[in-house]
Amino acid sequence: MRWLFPFLAAVALTIAVMTAAPRAAAPEDELPEGEGKKILVASCTSCHDLSEVTKFRGYYDRSQWRDIVVTMMDYGALVNEKQVDVLADYLAEHLGKP
């Protein structure tokens, strides 16, 4: 019977860990992999958190996402001309209007 207390304690600890509130997912964790994500992470997070991007989830169509990308380039974001449409496509696909 001496084994019972440690066993029950281990079970309780396991249950506590498993039922604990999950770590809040970082915005980048929520986004699928792809060329667009690489550009997004590389060019946006030097200035702001990705929550500044994901907060627009579901509101913009592709042309509006492209407008944001161009505005951010005007602000100094290091996105080259070839990457603009890749990023706009990615944002429209994964964060665009349903």
Added chain:
Amino acid sequence: MNTAIGRRLLLSALLLTVSSAVTAQVRIVQTNSQGDNIHLIDPATNTIAGEIKGVPINHGAAALPDGSLFFFSSEAEQTLHVVDGKSLQTTKKIPLTGRPNNISISKDGARVYVGIVSSPGAVDVIDTKTLERVKSIPMKGGIHNVYVTPDGKYLVAGSIAGRLMTVVDQKTDEPLWTLFEEGVRPMTFEVNPDGSTRRIFVQLSEVHGFAIVDFHQRKEVGRITLPNDVPAEKVDKGPFNASPSHGIGVAPDGKTLWVTSRPNARVYTYSLPDLRLLPNPVDLGGRPDWVTFTPDSKLIYITTENTDLVHAIDVASRKEVAQIKVGKSPKRNITAVIR
């Protein structure tokens, strides 16, 4: 007879003044940049006195001088929401010419000005009687913040992308002069005894401090860097949206200038007009953003966007007196008087 009438008129005016002073309510209007709600804080109790819902990704706020209507720009919907001051319900959404940022209102309350950040940049003009967009003033570069000078005579628009500040004649809507070759962020105004604009204190991209603009001379006359008075291990490394100092305000009594520092998580105070740094900066425990004052200059309200808090600070003692939990990522705020 004339004296008797004069006395009655004087008494009536006095009663009207006292009555409106008694019934006026001051509210700190706090936007939440990653939410769809806006909080109204009662500075008498430092508690939430109301909540406006349904303005997704709200950016700028303005109120009519009598507080009967509020206006909020929604980046998500690219509209200006008109909200009834009593019911706190949206009564109209006015389409804008692009994605809006901050807004302001003319001194007489007749027009709301909306900074349009979408390229090529503009200031949309809304008539507050018809609640229609009546004009769009073209700008060089997307507009982040737009202000009306305290005397109501000029608009001042700041552009990050265009790297300039543009001063516009409020009567003709014609640009008069521009300044800077740097991204222009929040600004605040110091006035002369006659109410005209004396200086503008301007925050700029990547500047941990502010520039001093002589309004009459139309040029920058100085620049002040905020102190590096926080131990290195306690300095926040960011990111700060390329704007380490992003929150600035002259108290309504014109005696002090308050400037926030994101890396130092503090607000600094300068005396006016001599711009002498005063002791006892206030620690805020988060990344500070916008500031607004009560009309009597007794309290200043400062947001820390990464802690979802508004800090109420006693201006005279420079001590925090309350923290108010608001919505997600609070940023822009204004003071409204509801009569």
